[in-house]
Amino acid sequence: MIPLSVPNFSGSEREYVLKAIEAEWVSTGGEYVQLLEKKIAQYLGIDSAVACQSGTAGLHLALLLAGVKPGDEVIVPALTFIASINPIKYIHAEPVFMDCDDTLNMDLEKLKDFLCNECDQLGNSLINRKTNKKIAAVVIVHVFGNMADVERLMEMAAKFNLKVIEDATEALGTFRTKGTHMGKFAGTVGDFGVYSFNGNKIITTGGGGMLVAKDPALAEKARYLSTQAKDDSVYYIHNDIGYNYRMTNLQGALGVAQLEQLDNFILIKRKNYLLYTKLLQEIEGLTLLPFNSGTRPNYWFYSLVIDEDKYGEDRDGVLNRLYRHQIQSRPVWRLNHLQHPYQCNQAYKIEKAYSCVDKILNIPCSTNLKKEDIEKVIEALKK
Numbered sequence: 001m002i003p004l005s006v007p008n009f010s011g012s013e014r015e016y017v018l019k020a021i022e023a024e025w026v027s028t029g030g031e032y033v034q035l036l037e038k039k040i041a042q043y044l045g046i047d048s049a050v051a052c053q054s055g056t057a058g059l060h061l062a063l064l065l066a067g068v069k070p071g072d073e074v075i076v077p078a079l080t081f082i083a084s085i086n087p088i089k090y091i092h093a094e095p096v097f098m099d100c101d102d103t104l105n106m107d108l109e110k111l112k113d114f115l116c117n118e119c120d121q122l123g124n125s126l127i128n129r130k131t132n133k134k135i136a137a138v139v140i141v142h143v144f145g146n147m148a149d150v151e152r153l154m155e156m157a158a159k160f161n162l163k164v165i166e167d168a169t170e171a172l173g174t175f176r177t178k179g180t181h182m183g184k185f186a187g188t189v190g191d192f193g194v195y196s197f198n199g200n201k202i203i204t205t206g207g208g209g210m211l212v213a214k215d216p217a218l219a220e221k222a223r224y225l226s227t228q229a230k231d232d233s234v235y236y237i238h239n240d241i242g243y244n245y246r247m248t249n250l251q252g253a254l255g256v257a258q259l260e261q262l263d264n265f266i267l268i269k270r271k272n273y274l275l276y277t278k279l280l281q282e283i284e285g286l287t288l289l290p291f292n293s294g295t296r297p298n299y300w301f302y303s304l305v306i307d308e309d310k311y312g313e314d315r316d317g318v319l320n321r322l323y324r325h326q327i328q329s330r331p332v333w334r335l336n337h338l339q340h341p342y343q344c345n346q347a348y349k350i351e352k353a354y355s356c357v358d359k360i361l362n363i364p365c366s367t368n369l370k371k372e373d374i375e376k377v378i379e380a381l382k383k
């Protein structure tokens with residue numbers, strides 16, 4: 001079986017994890033967690049980063065620190081993994097769903113229409129006319145490692161006084177190559193950015209995540225909240241309600257070894273992306289979704305776009321065809337406004353997202369794919 005996306009442990013993973021075990025530092029204390037925080041911050045060119053148990057935990061802390069309150073609303077994409085949405089509900093706020101554009105990222109034109117035509121500015125707050133609730137923040141997702149147009153987004157956020165949380169869980173290593181934010185990494189432009197080191201992400205710690213914040217004081221507050229809000233570690237004084245969200249040293253050890261390979265992983269993913277693109281030229285009706293111009297993507301996930309009329313088979317036909325050849329593929333997520341917990345939430349003019357889901361299939365993209373594996377995928381797609 002050629003899997004969709006599996007980890008690559010060809011670096012110092014075993015050595016560092018063993019060192020953590022031998023040092024008997026396996027829990028949330030220990031030098032690897034701090035080292036990973038330091039190295040990620042260095043990589044991103046920022047002051048500090050806060051290691052978490054998961055990307056989801058990081059998103060939860062980001063929403064809390066962005067000041068989202070119970071009853072507020074947060075604008076989110078309909079097309080994303082549900083973990084971008086759930087933390088909004090953890091704090092009893094409500095999502096408002098936006099459509100995507102051809103890049104699979106949030107349609108910023110529609111976002112502008114919504115903010116201008118469906119909301120009223122009331123003092124410092126933006127009020128959704130339909131629900132009468134305050135819109136506190138936007139969660140933008142850099143889908144599959146493809147960076148959204150942050151320049152446009154940040155202008156809108158400033159104008160409408162919205163906090164921006166970048167769900168960069170899939171986009172570690174992606175950066176802008178033009179405009180105001182040239183050279184800036186996905187996750188470092190908004191008020192908060194969150195990365196994930198889940199097993200299928202570009203680097204993994206098994207489970208884990210990293211939170212970054214524009215305001216260093218808020219990053220510090222996030223670290224405090226992630227460690228049970230402990231104000232005194234001898235007498236156990238807690239002046240706030242905290243969480244058990246800190247990464248463990250075992251995860252940190254894995255992460256340090258993985259981060260050493262990140263740039264190489266991106267090179268491999270780029271090379272494989274280009275090989276797929278070249279070989280797909282021989283097949284009518286199949287292409288890979290391009291990444292945004294103005295961005296150096298991390299090439300995390302490859303989206304096969306199926307033109308059913310030209311190819312003669314629909315998405316599920318292709319999925320089953322690949323499955324018969326022992327190749328794993330996967331459709332894009334079920335849209336979130338259709339998921340059971342969110343069917344009563346507002347969804348603003350969702351149109352494009354349906355067709356994106358209908359025609360896209362993610363195909364194998366692991367960094368340990370061999371040339372023969374890619375050729376096997378292409379052969380299976382030929383009729």
Ligand SMILES: *Cc1c(COP(=O)(O)O)cnc(C)c1O
Pocket residue numbers: 053054055056057080081083084141167169170195196197198207208209
């Ligand atoms: C992976 C992912 C998350 C959640 O990260 P975890 O570390 O698995 O909690 C959130 N949003 C998106 C878009 C993701 O792909």
